[in-house]
Amino acid sequence: MITATATESPVNYLNHQSTVASWLLTKDHKRIGLMYMVVVTIAFIIGAFFAAIIRAELATPAGDLVSSDVYNRVFTMHGVAMVFFVLIPAVPAILGNFVLPLMLGAKDVAFPKLNLLSWYVFVLGLLFTLGAMVYGGVDTGWTFYPPYSTDGSNSNVLLAGMGVFITGFSSILTGLNFMVTIHRMRAPGLTWFRLPLFVWAVYSTALIMVLGTPVVAITVAMVAVERAFGLGFFDPRLGGDPVLFQHLFWFYSHPAVYIMILPPMGVISEVIACFSRKNVFGYSFVAFSSLAIAIFGFLVWAHHLFVAGISPYSAMVFSFLTYAVAIPSAVKTFNWTATLYRAAIWWKAPMAWVYGFMGLFLIGGLTGLFTAALGIDIHIHDTYFVVAHFHYIMVGGAIMGYFSGLHYWWPKMTGRMYHDGLAKLSALLVFVGFNMTFFPQFILGYLGMPRRYHEYPPEFQVLNLASTAGATVLGIGYLLPMIYLTYSFFKGPKAGANPWLATGLEWTTQSPPLPHNFIEQPIVTEGAYEYSKREIKVA
Amino acid sequence: MAVHADSHGHGHVHVHHPAHQHHFETMEQQAEAATLGMWLFLATEVMFFGGLLMAYLLYRVWYPQAWSEGSLELDIMLGGINTVVLIGSSLTMALAVRAAQTGQQRATVVFLILTMVLGLTFLVIKFFEYKHKFELHHVPGPNFQFEGPLAPQVEIFLSLYFALTGLHALHMIIGFGLMSVILWMAAKGRFSPQWYSPIELAGLYWHFVDIVWIFLFPLLYLVDRAHHFA
Numbered sequence: 177m178i179t180a181t182a183t184e185s186p187v188n189y190l191n192h193q194s195t196v197a198s199w200l201l202t203k204d205h206k207r208i209g210l211m212y213m214v215v216v217t218i219a220f221i222i223g224a225f226f227a228a229i230i231r232a233e234l235a236t237p238a239g240d241l242v243s244s245d246v247y248n249r250v251f252t253m254h255g256v257a258m259v260f261f262v263l264i265p266a267v268p269a270i271l272g273n274f275v276l277p278l279m280l281g282a283k284d285v286a287f288p289k290l291n292l293l294s295w296y297v298f299v300l301g302l303l304f305t306l307g308a309m310v311y312g313g314v315d316t317g318w319t320f321y322p323p324y325s326t327d328g329s330n331s332n333v334l335l336a337g338m339g340v341f342i343t344g345f346s347s348i349l350t351g352l353n354f355m356v357t358i359h360r361m362r363a364p365g366l367t368w369f370r371l372p373l374f375v376w377a378v379y380s381t382a383l384i385m386v387l388g389t390p391v392v393a394i395t396v397a398m399v400a401v402e403r404a405f406g407l408g409f410f411d412p413r414l415g416g417d418p419v420l421f422q423h424l425f426w427f428y429s430h431p432a433v434y435i436m437i438l439p440p441m442g443v444i445s446e447v448i449a450c451f452s453r454k455n456v457f458g459y460s461f462v463a464f465s466s467l468a469i470a471i472f473g474f475l476v477w478a479h480h481l482f483v484a485g486i487s488p489y490s491a492m493v494f495s496f497l498t499y500a501v502a503i504p505s506a507v508k509t510f511n512w513t514a515t516l517y518r519a520a521i522w523w524k525a526p527m528a529w530v531y532g533f534m535g536l537f538l539i540g541g542l543t544g545l546f547t548a549a550l551g552i553d554i555h556i557h558d559t560y561f562v563v564a565h566f567h568y569i570m571v572g573g574a575i576m577g578y579f580s581g582l583h584y585w586w587p588k589m590t591g592r593m594y595h596d597g598l599a600k601l602s603a604l605l606v607f608v609g610f611n612m613t614f615f616p617q618f619i620l621g622y623l624g625m626p627r628r629y630h631e632y633p634p635e636f637q638v639l640n641l642a643s644t645a646g647a648t649v650l651g652i653g654y655l656l657p658m659i660y661l662t663y664s665f666f667k668g669p670k671a672g673a674n675p676w677l678a679t680g681l682e683w684t685t686q687s688p689p690l691p692h693n694f695i696e697q698p699i700v701t702e703g704a705y706e707y708s709k710r711e712i713k714v715a
Numbered sequence: 716m717a718v719h720a721d722s723h724g725h726g727h728v729h730v731h732h733p734a735h736q737h738h739f740e741t742m743e744q745q746a747e748a749a750t751l752g753m754w755l756f757l758a759t760e761v762m763f764f765g766g767l768l769m770a771y772l773l774y775r776v777w778y779p780q781a782w783s784e785g786s787l788e789l790d791i792m793l794g795g796i797n798t799v800v801l802i803g804s805s806l807t808m809a810l811a812v813r814a815a816q817t818g819q820q821r822a823t824v825v826f827l828i829l830t831m832v833l834g835l836t837f838l839v840i841k842f843f844e845y846k847h848k849f850e851l852h853h854v855p856g857p858n859f860q861f862e863g864p865l866a867p868q869v870e871i872f873l874s875l876y877f878a879l880t881g882l883h884a885l886h887m888i889i890g891f892g893l894m895s896v897i898l899w900m901a902a903k904g905r906f907s908p909q910w911y912s913p914i915e916l917a918g919l920y921w922h923f924v925d926i927v928w929i930f931l932f933p934l935l936y937l938v939d940r941a942h943h944f945a
Binding site: 282283284286287288348352353355356357359360361386387388389390391393394395398401405406407408409414415416417420423424692697 | 762
């Protein structure tokens with residue numbers, strides 16, 4: 177059972193020191209989590225700004241808003257900002273930093289100074305990328321494919337590449353820190369199978385960060401060196417192989433999709449357990465499915481190369497392995513559904529985002545099977561079908577999961593509640609707006625509209641206009657939380673230590689937590705989701 | 716889910732070592748965390764070099780003849796001496812860690828200095844190797860010159876040679892800086908049989924950089940020597 181902190185201390189991690197230096201030099205994982213939130217939100221606004229230009233341009237068939245050259249830069253900067261500076265760090269670096277040590281009953285992550293360094297490295301990488309944007313942007317697409325990136329493009333590939341390279345080290349160091357923290361900092365009695373499923377998800381993510389990110393770092397460095405000195409690593413005219421780049425790039429960048437989606441999956445497990453007041457159905461299967469996704473995720477990269485001229489035999493193997501990833505993903509989805517089955521579901525805002533996640537992730541996952549099929553992939557490759565598919569996973573899945581987690585742990589982070597109705601409304605707006613934006617793109621892609629063009633034949637206009645209109649609704653859906661959460665931060669009603677009556681060590685300390693998390697070292701005596709042993713006092 | 720109990724009620728008596736960080740319960744936990752962190756870091760390093768080695772593998776399969784020609788351009792004598800020098804430095808490094816673990820401060824300092832001298836020797840020899848390549852215009856780039864029809868492919872070999880050995884040399888330079896700090900700590904008498912994590916971890920790093928060279932030397936210098944000695 178939970179013994180909530182009897183007396184709340186007026187001193188907490190937010191107010192015990194208030195100078196700017198106390199934030200910029202903090203080693204407190206909770207403050208570092210909030211600092212990531214600020215930077216990632218800025219990157220999100222930048223990425224969203226570029227998305228808005230894309231949708232405005234595509235509202236009409238003619239390329240009339242921006243030139244094709246500017247359009248290339250706009251969609252590249254949208255991709256770079258969103259992938260490397262929003263999706264990859266959002267859940268692990270913000271929510272992971274904040275709740276992981278609390279969930280483990282630890283005072284901090286294993287290496288607090290390294291954690292702060294990771295934030296600075298992240299900001300430095302973002303500054304390089306912003307520099308590339310200010311000096312005219314990059315036009316290669318976020319994938320930096322050579323030989324265009326090494327020879328053809330006259331945009332700021334070097335600067336943006338350095339930004340990605342530097343940010344990679346932030347990701348590596350964070351992953352390393354989390355793995356060591358999970359191995360070595362667990363409270364007495366907190367065995368592996370008593371860990372919250374979020375911890376399993378973060379652990380699997382960290383594994384990818386540690387083993388995958390160095391490969392993309394060296395690959396981007398090779399592109400930079402090739403571009404700067406005219407070497408022939410990837411340029412076919414000099415004897416190099418551009419397909420080698422694609423192999424090396426996707427060896428990281430496909431698993432990177434699991435860096436984006438695994439931590440939100442962990443969030444979903446936490447929220448579903450809490451609001452259905454039940455243990456997660458098949459706990460160990462859900463736990464191991466995270467690891468399985470991380471491991472299988474390393475073996476599927478060449479499905480991005482089906483039309484790049486790889487051998488049909490390797491294409492068949494990679495197609496098969498890609499289907500295999502669907503198994504652990506389906507294990508999660510079915511087990512969440514089984515958890516909800518006949519549960520006394522408590523209908524609160526974090527749950528609204530979970531429902532959104534489940535619907536959108538389902539569509540994103542199933543359309544992934546289309547793209548994994550060798551024959552169909554030839555038809556839909558490089559069309560809007562693929563664009564729609566990965567937005568369903570990355571935005572519909574990852575960002576929905578992030579918002580679910582943000583609404584779930586917000587009372588813990590800030591000590592204050594937000595307006596539940598507004599939060600549900602924004603979840604609804606995002607769900608509706610998202611589907612309006614991206615579902616038409618499945619049809620557009622199936623009809624053959626290629627991605628990355630700034631004009632298109634007039635018969636595609638109706639669907640494109642629907643997509644642009646949906647993006648407006650989506651934008652409002654994302655704007656709302658920024659407003660009511662900011663309001664909540666300053667004026668929201670006090671939340672108390674455990675507003676959701678949740679299990680989990682993070683809810684046993686006060687909100688906002690003490691600077692060193694717990695008054696006494698917690699000792700764990702039972703599994704993560706023993707809701708059945710608890711009094712249900714939900715309103 | 717949990718009950719609180721005073722960890723000090725379990726009979727643990729903490730003797731506070733000056734290097735003990737507050738967020739660890741015990742010094743053992745702190746040392747274990749640091750060691751695991753270092754091993755994970757080395758795993759990232761393996762993957763980092765792995766990308767370049769993948770490129771090496773592909774082009775070696777594609778251009779075996781150019782690999783043979785390019786490899787013959789490398790100075791096997793200097794490369795061989797450097798291999799011996801680095802293995803020697805690994806020995807002195809291991810002895811330095813051993814000396815720190817057994818509390819022999821003077822021996823620790825001496826072995827660390829030896830390790831640094833050998834590391835520096837390696838870098839100086841490497842510098843002369845690079846200098847020679849530069850004089851021959853064998854540095855890939857706009858000024859690259861090579862006789863024969865395989866020049867473009869040999870240029871890829873030499874690009875990988877410079878990328879791999881350059882990245883390795885960068886690790887040696889970082890290692891040298893690391894050793895300077897460790898030497899300073901050792902000279903100040905910071906290490907004891909109870910606490911020697913930094914020197915042990917620096918040693919792990921040093922051995923890793925050494926092992927990378929053990930792979931690079933045959934891959935780059937010895938690729939196709941057998942034909943030419945037979």
